Amino acid sequence: MTTRRAEANNRLDTIIDAGARCFAKAGYDATTMRDIAALTGILPGSIYYHFKSKEDLFVAVHDAAIERICRGVTRAIKPGAEPWARLEQAASGYLDSMLGNDAMYAALIVMEFPRRRSQPLRSKLIAQRDRFERLFVDIIEDLPLKETVDRRYWRLALMGMLAWTHVWYRSNGDSPKVIAQKLVELLRDQTGA
Amino acid sequence: MTTRRAEANNRLDTIIDAGARCFAKAGYDATTMRDIAALTGILPGSIYYHFKSKEDLFVAVHDAAIERICRGVTRAIKPGAEPWARLEQAASGYLDSMLGNDAMYAALIVMEFPRRRSQPLRSKLIAQRDRFERLFVDIIEDLPLKETVDRRYWRLALMGMLAWTHVWYRSNGDSPKVIAQKLVELLRDQTGA
Amino acid sequence: MTTRRAEANNRLDTIIDAGARCFAKAGYDATTMRDIAALTGILPGSIYYHFKSKEDLFVAVHDAAIERICRGVTRAIKPGAEPWARLEQAASGYLDSMLGNDAMYAALIVMEFPRRRSQPLRSKLIAQRDRFERLFVDIIEDLPLKETVDRRYWRLALMGMLAWTHVWYRSNGDSPKVIAQKLVELLRDQTGA
Amino acid sequence: MTTRRAEANNRLDTIIDAGARCFAKAGYDATTMRDIAALTGILPGSIYYHFKSKEDLFVAVHDAAIERICRGVTRAIKPGAEPWARLEQAASGYLDSMLGNDAMYAALIVMEFPRRRSQPLRSKLIAQRDRFERLFVDIIEDLPLKETVDRRYWRLALMGMLAWTHVWYRSNGDSPKVIAQKLVELLRDQTGA
DNA sequence: AATGAATGAGACTTCATTCAT
DNA sequence: CATGAATGAAGTCTCATTCAT
Numbered sequence: 075m076t077t078r079r080a081e082a083n084n085r086l087d088t089i090i091d092a093g094a095r096c097f098a099k100a101g102y103d104a105t106t107m108r109d110i111a112a113l114t115g116i117l118p119g120s121i122y123y124h125f126k127s128k129e130d131l132f133v134a135v136h137d138a139a140i141e142r143i144c145r146g147v148t149r150a151i152k153p154g155a156e157p158w159a160r161l162e163q164a165a166s167g168y169l170d171s172m173l174g175n176d177a178m179y180a181a182l183i184v185m186e187f188p189r190r191r192s193q194p195l196r197s198k199l200i201a202q203r204d205r206f207e208r209l210f211v212d213i214i215e216d217l218p219l220k221e222t223v224d225r226r227y228w229r230l231a232l233m234g235m236l237a238w239t240h241v242w243y244r245s246n247g248d249s250p251k252v253i254a255q256k257l258v259e260l261l262r263d264q265t266g267a
Numbered sequence: 268m269t270t271r272r273a274e275a276n277n278r279l280d281t282i283i284d285a286g287a288r289c290f291a292k293a294g295y296d297a298t299t300m301r302d303i304a305a306l307t308g309i310l311p312g313s314i315y316y317h318f319k320s321k322e323d324l325f326v327a328v329h330d331a332a333i334e335r336i337c338r339g340v341t342r343a344i345k346p347g348a349e350p351w352a353r354l355e356q357a358a359s360g361y362l363d364s365m366l367g368n369d370a371m372y373a374a375l376i377v378m379e380f381p382r383r384r385s386q387p388l389r390s391k392l393i394a395q396r397d398r399f400e401r402l403f404v405d406i407i408e409d410l411p412l413k414e415t416v417d418r419r420y421w422r423l424a425l426m427g428m429l430a431w432t433h434v435w436y437r438s439n440g441d442s443p444k445v446i447a448q449k450l451v452e453l454l455r456d457q458t459g460a
Numbered sequence: 461m462t463t464r465r466a467e468a469n470n471r472l473d474t475i476i477d478a479g480a481r482c483f484a485k486a487g488y489d490a491t492t493m494r495d496i497a498a499l500t501g502i503l504p505g506s507i508y509y510h511f512k513s514k515e516d517l518f519v520a521v522h523d524a525a526i527e528r529i530c531r532g533v534t535r536a537i538k539p540g541a542e543p544w545a546r547l548e549q550a551a552s553g554y555l556d557s558m559l560g561n562d563a564m565y566a567a568l569i570v571m572e573f574p575r576r577r578s579q580p581l582r583s584k585l586i587a588q589r590d591r592f593e594r595l596f597v598d599i600i601e602d603l604p605l606k607e608t609v610d611r612r613y614w615r616l617a618l619m620g621m622l623a624w625t626h627v628w629y630r631s632n633g634d635s636p637k638v639i640a641q642k643l644v645e646l647l648r649d650q651t652g653a
Numbered sequence: 654m655t656t657r658r659a660e661a662n663n664r665l666d667t668i669i670d671a672g673a674r675c676f677a678k679a680g681y682d683a684t685t686m687r688d689i690a691a692l693t694g695i696l697p698g699s700i701y702y703h704f705k706s707k708e709d710l711f712v713a714v715h716d717a718a719i720e721r722i723c724r725g726v727t728r729a730i731k732p733g734a735e736p737w738a739r740l741e742q743a744a745s746g747y748l749d750s751m752l753g754n755d756a757m758y759a760a761l762i763v764m765e766f767p768r769r770r771s772q773p774l775r776s777k778l779i780a781q782r783d784r785f786e787r788l789f790v791d792i793i794e795d796l797p798l799k800e801t802v803d804r805r806y807w808r809l810a811l812m813g814m815l816a817w818t819h820v821w822y823r824s825n826g827d828s829p830k831v832i833a834q835k836l837v838e839l840l841r842d843q844t845g846a
Numbered sequence: 847a848a849t850g851a852a853t854g855a856g857a858c859t860t861c862a863t864t865c866a867t
Numbered sequence: 868c869a870t871g872a873a874t875g876a877a878g879t880c881t882c883a884t885t886c887a888t
Contacts, residue, residue, distance in 0.1 A: 085868085103296030107862060119864075120869050128862065227449050230435055231428045238427025256420050260454060278851080299878065313852050315880065471872080489682030493858065506873050508859065610835065617839050620817025621810045628809055642806050647839060664847085685882060698885075699848050707883065 086124055086134075088114050093135040098181040102132060129195050133202075139179040140202045146171030147209050157216040162258050164213055168236055169250035173243050184240045207233065232261060279317055279327075281307050286328040291374040295325060322388050326395075332372035333395045339364030340402050350409040355451050357406055361429055362443035366436050377433045400426065425454060472510055472520075474500050479521040484567035488518060515581050519588075525565035526588045532557030533595050543602040548644050550599055554622055555636035559629050570626045593619065618647060665703055665713075667693050672714040677760040681711060708774050712781075718758040719781045725750030726788050736795040741837050743792055747815055748829035752822050763819045786812065811840060 092113035096105040107128060111118040125131040150167025151160050172180035183206065214229050235257050239250075248256070285306035289298040300321060304311040318324040343360025344353050365373030376399065407422050428450050432443075441449070478499035482491040493514060497504040511517040536553025537546050558566030569592065600615050621643050625636075634642070671692035675684040686707060690697040704710040729746025730739050751759035762782065793808050814836050818829075827835070 101294075101296065103294065106860080108860095116868095117870055118862085119871080122863070123868060223453075224449065227446075228453060230431065231450055231453050234429070234431025234434075235424045235427040238423065238430060241427075242423055253420075256417065257424055260416075260421060260424050300880085301878080309851095310853060311878095312854070312880075312882090316851060321879070487680075487682065489680065492856080494856085502872090503874060505859075505861090505875070509872060514858065609839075613832075613835050614839060616817065616821055617814045617836055620814040620820075622813070624809065624813025624816060627813075639806075642803065643810055646802075646807060646810050686884085687882075695847090696849055697883085698850080701884070702847055 089116075089121060089124055089131070090135050090138050093131050094139060094179050094182065097132060097135055098178045098185070101185070129192065133195065133198050136182055136199055137202055139176075139182040140206050142176050142179045143168065143171045143183060144206055144209060146176060147206075151213075157213065157218065158258075158262065161210075161213050161217065162255055164210060165232070165236060165254035165258050166251045169239060169254045172240060173245075173250040173253075181240065184237045228261065232258070235260075282309075282314060282317055282324070283328050283331050286324050287332060287372050287375065290325060290328055291371045291378070294378070322385065326388065326391050329375055329392055330395055332369075332375040333399050335369050335372045336361065336364045336376055337399055337402060339369060340399075344406075350406065350411065351451075351455065354403075354406050354410065355448055357403060358425070358429060358447035358451050359444045362432060362447045365429075365433060366438075366443040366446075374433065377430045421454065425451070428453075475502075475507060475510055475517070476521050476524050479517050480525060480565050480568065483518060483521055484564045484571070487571070515578065519581065519584050522568055522585055523588055525562075525568040526592050528562050528565045529554065529557045529569055530592055530595060532562060533592075537599075543599065543604065544644075544648065547596075547599050547603065548641055550596060551618070551622060551640035551644050552637045555625060555640045558622075558626060559631075559636040559639075567626065570623045614647065618644070621646075668695075668700060668703055668710070669714050669717050672710050673718060673758050673761065676711060676714055677757045677764070680764070708771065712774065712777050715761055715778055716781055718755075718761040719785050721755050721758045722747065722750045722762060723785055723788060725755060726785075730792075736792065736797065737837075737841065740789075740792050740796065741834055743789060744811070744815060744833035744837050745830045748818060748833045751819060752824075752829040752832075760819065763816045807840065811837070814839075 089110065092110045093105075095113060096109045099105075100109070107118045107121055110131070111121055114121075121131065125134065147164050147167040150163045150170070152163060155163065172184070183203065210229060210233065214225055214232075217225075219225065219228065236254070239253060239257075243250075243253070282303065285303045286298075288306060289302045292298075293302070300311045300314055303324070304314055307314075314324065318327065340357050340360040343356045343363065345356060348356065365377070376396065403422060403426065407418055407425075410418075412418065412421065429447075432446060432450075436443075436446070475496065478496045479491075481499060482495045485491075486495070493504045493507055496517070497507055500507075507517065511520065533550050533553040536549045536556065538549060541549065558570070569589065596615060596619065600611055600618075603611075605611065605614065622640070625639060625643075629636075629639070668689065671689045672684075674692060675688045678684075679688070686697045686700055689710070690700055693700075700710065704713065726743050726746040729742045729749070731742060734742065751763070762785065789808060789812065793804055793811075796804075798804065798807065815833070818832060818836075822829075822832070
């Protein structure tokens with residue numbers, strides 16, 4: 075039944091949501107299954123019906139985070155717009171998500187991966203993150219930059235600037251949208267003549 | 268004798284060095300006092316003769332890291348040079364330190380702070396990090412930028428770009444020095460004229 | 461089923477019982493969670509499912525002790541009897557409990573509180589001890605003592621005499637009941653007439 | 654040289670004094686050699702030049718405590734006085750010492766012995782305590798009590814009453830001397846008609 | 847006599863995980 | 868699906884004690 079699946083998903087989603095909140099606030103290691111369970115309203119042991127392990131749960135949470143940010147970015151982009159505008163929209167969508175509504179989720183993307191953990195885990199997380207970065211690769215491809223500009227460096231520079239906002243952003247200053255515009259502008263004058 | 272004094276300090280330094288290695292590799296939470304002790308060759312409990320707690324040790328390690336990176340940056344700057352050159356030198360020194368010799372130490376600076384930890388800890392770490400950032404504030408102050416440019420954003424953009432290299436740098440690509448030059452260049456054309 | 465409920469509580473009771481035995485024998489500080497766990501047959505860590513901390517467990521044990529001694533005292537008192545008889549019965553019940561069956565528990569009451577410990581702990585313990593002392597306050601209230609006698613001192617004197625038996629009692633001498641009678645008698649001739 | 658011996662003794666006394674303070678405040682187990690050293694101004698390891706072990710130090714401290722209380726009691730007794738007066742003086746001296754000046758030392762006498770400790774330790778402590786109790790045995794011997802009164806019980810009752818003051822005494826109530834008088838009086842009317 | 851450094855055993859506690867019910 | 872109880876390994880930290888200097 076659809077109802078059944080919906081309910082099942084709800085349980086999962088509740089746990090993932092609680093997980094996101096905890097992981098984002100305290101980091102992977104400092105978050106306990108008990109913390110997550112408490113936020114969900116179920117007992118710690120019960121999580122294991124839904125997820126094989128803490129790592130598995132983290133992967134799911136991370137995936138949900140990527141999903142959400144990607145959606146935020148995609149939604150912000152107006153398909154017909156010109157490349158520079160599209161970039162600004164994308165950056166805006168990213169920061170809006172990361173510093174605003176989905177802060178809880180987005181923090182996970184910028185967060186360092188759980189360290190000293192199984193290699194399979196790292197691979198999965200990196201693959202997920204790539205999904206997000208590809209969004210920008212494509213837009214930057216279309217940008218009319220000077221021939222001499224190394225597009226890879228250009229992109230990495232932008233990603234760094236944007237991610238770093240997570241470190242210094244304060245909610246009482248410029249809005250995410252404004253920040254995104256200003257940051258993109260700093261790189262913009264590179265345009266061919 | 269200098270030798271004697273050096274030796275006296277050696278114990279502390281040995282522990283701090285081991286701490287740096289471990290914290291950088293595994294993060295704060297996933298690093299155990301055992302790990303650090305093992306690397307030092309003393310017993311876990313013995314660390315407590317020198318440091319009151321794991322947090323205290325981390326602060327000391329973090330401080331040493333900042334110290335080292337600051338030294339790396341400062342040493343790279345040629346006092347008489349013109350502002351843009353000085354900035355390039357500073358960036359170069361930073362990345363050299365962070366991606367090269369002192370990688371182990373530098374990772375700690377870019378690393379997120381241990382979370383869900385005592386507030387005093389955070390304050391101390393933030394104060395230490397400020398010491399490093401001030402180095403760049405001063406140089407950027409002297410830069411001949413267009414009037415319209417917000418120097419704070421400009422600086423944060425640069426710091427983000429540089430810090431982010433820690434995520435994507437691979438030792439088989441461009442050298443830290445080259446990367447520094449390329450990144451600074453991306454922001455440079457902002458100059459008037 | 462009653463059996464079921466009893467069994468359910470058994471886990472807690474088993475731990476409390478083991479705790480009583482250990483704390484009474486070795487004192488708070490010298491008792492380890494391992495000791496208690498070993499007596500219970502579970503692992504040290506498992507105790508923490510039932511009690512948040514060693515202090516918490518001690519409070520529970522202390523409470524059980526008070527409960528038991530109070531019950532012993534109350535049971536020994538024959539409601540209709542005249543005041544002096546009631547006092548003798550109470551003292552008898554007290555010493556019977558303390559020096560006999562519940563020795564293990566009673567030692568905890570006379571025991572000094574765990575020192576240099578959290579204030580909340582001390583308050584709880586004192587509150588519990590008060591519960592026990594009130595039993596005697598009430599009886600002594602009814603005693604026909606000379607006007608000149610300070611009832612508070614009288615009570616404290618009695619409590620001291622009774623508690624001190626814990627220091628000198630040997631099971632091969634007078635029985636607790638006889639001791640109680642003799643001690644009460646020493647204070648009795650204060651009566652008017 | 655006398656000077657040398659005096660100095661040597663001073664060291665010892667300083668440590669014993671610090672030990673008394675600590676043991677009395679925190680109990681045996683909760684007192685650390687570090688605590689005592691800190692109060693003395695020397696390093697923990699240095700105590701071991703003077704005392705073979707913590708237990709040894711405790712015995713010395715306990716001995717000093719007994720010594721002091723005995724002195725307090727003896728000094729309070731006026732040799733020529735009649736038995737009841739002498740008892741009152743002794744009790745007064747005891748409580749004065751225990752609740753007043755030497756509180757720090759006296760607490761140790763009423764304190765439970767370190768538990769779960771070597772038997773030799775216990776024997777030594779009991780022997781020391783006996784020294785103190787004998788003071789009262791002798792006085793009570795001379796008391797003109799009714800034939801029917803069991804002098805041993807009488808003494809144990811008194812000792813219990815006096816020791817128990819340690820539990821309820823507050824410095825803002827009656828003075829130790831007054832308390833002593835009142836308590837002795839409660840037992841006094843036993844005198845042969 | 848004292849210090850600085852270390853030892854080693856053991857303390858309390860946490861936590862991912864399991865499993866019978 | 869969930870719970871209650873337990874496990875076992877590991878973690879941080881403490882402390883009496885030792886010993887070369």
